Amino acid sequence: MIPARRILLSPFVGVTLIVVLVAIYFRSSFKSPHHQYQKRLFSTEELALYNGTDETLPILLGILGSVFDVTKGKSHYGIGGGYNHFAGRDASRAFVSGNFTGDGLTDSLHGLSSSEVKSIVDWRGFYSRTYIPVGKLVGRYYDSQGNPTKHLKGAEAKASRGAQLMEKQKTEEAKQPNCNSRWSQDEGGEVWCDVGVPRLVQRPLEIAITGSMSKRCACFEEDQLDQSGLEIYKDCEPLAKTCKVV
Numbered sequence: 260m261i262p263a264r265r266i267l268l269s270p271f272v273g274v275t276l277i278v279v280l281v282a283i284y285f286r287s288s289f290k291s292p293h294h295q296y297q298k299r300l301f302s303t304e305e306l307a308l309y310n311g312t313d314e315t316l317p318i319l320l321g322i323l324g325s326v327f328d329v330t331k332g333k334s335h336y337g338i339g340g341g342y343n344h345f346a347g348r349d350a351s352r353a354f355v356s357g358n359f360t361g362d363g364l365t366d367s368l369h370g371l372s373s374s375e376v377k378s379i380v381d382w383r384g385f386y387s388r389t390y391i392p393v394g395k396l397v398g399r400y401y402d403s404q405g406n407p408t409k410h411l412k413g414a415e416a417k418a419s420r421g422a423q424l425m426e427k428q429k430t431e432e433a434k435q436p437n438c439n440s441r442w443s444q445d446e447g448g449e450v451w452c453d454v455g456v457p458r459l460v461q462r463p464l465e466i467a468i469t470g471s472m473s474k475r476c477a478c479f480e481e482d483q484l485d486q487s488g489l490e491i492y493k494d495c496e497p498l499a500k501t502c503k504v505v
Contacts, residue, residue: 367399436454
C-alpha cells in the first residue's frame with residue numbers, strides 16, 4: 260500500500276491539481292466576448308469602427324445614444340445587408356424618416372412629431388429586447404459620465420406625451436365608429452356604413468400627435484348630421500350609405 264504522503268507528493272497528482280486549479284480559475288474569471296465593452300462609453304469615432312467592415316469586431320448600432328451588439332443579425336447589419344446603414348453610428352432619425360443617406364443618418368430628432376419620437380423610443384425597446392446592450396454613445400443623449408442629457412429626457416417626455424395623446428384619440432374616436440372601406444384597381448375606392456352615413460371629420464388631436472391635420476371617415480346617424488365640421492364626400496348623396504372615393 261502506497262503511503263498517503265507519497266501520493267500527495269507524487270508528480271502526477273501535483274500536475275493534476277495544478278490543472279484543476281487553473282481550470283477553476285478560468286471558469287470563474289471567464290467573460291463573454293461582450294464583456295470587453297460592457298457598460299462602455301463610446302465616442303462617435305470609436306463606434307464607427309464597429310460598422311461591419313472589420314470581421315474581427317462585432318457589429319454595433321446606436322439608437323438614442325444606447326449602443327447594441329447586432330452581430331447575430333449580421334446578414335442584415337453587415338456589409339451588403341439591407342440595414343448596414345445603421346451599423347457603426349446612431350441614426351435614430353432614419354428609423355422614422357426613411358432617409359438612409361447623407362444628412363438623414365443623424366441622431367437629431369429636431370422637427371419630428373410626438374408620434375415619430377414615440378416610434379423611435381419603441382425601436383429602442385425592440386433592440387433592448389432583441390439584442391445585447393453594450394454601452395452608451397457620448398454626445399447628444401449621454402454625457403461623458405454616461406448620464407442622460409436633457410435631449411434624451413426631452414425625447415422620452417415627448418414620446419410619453421405622444422402615447423397619451425394617441426390613447427386619448429383612440430378613446431374619442433371609438434365613440435364615433437369608423438367607416439368600412441375597400442379599394443380595387445378596377446373599381447377604385449369606396450366607403451360605407453352599416454349604420455348611419457359616411458362623413459369626413461377632422462381629427463383634432465392629430466396635429467399634436469403627427470404635426471399635421473388629417474381627416475377620417477366616420478359613420479353618423481341622421482340625427483347627428485347637424486354637427487359642425489362634417490364633410491360630405493364629393494358626388495355622394497347626403498344620405499347615401501356608400502360613397503365612392505376618388
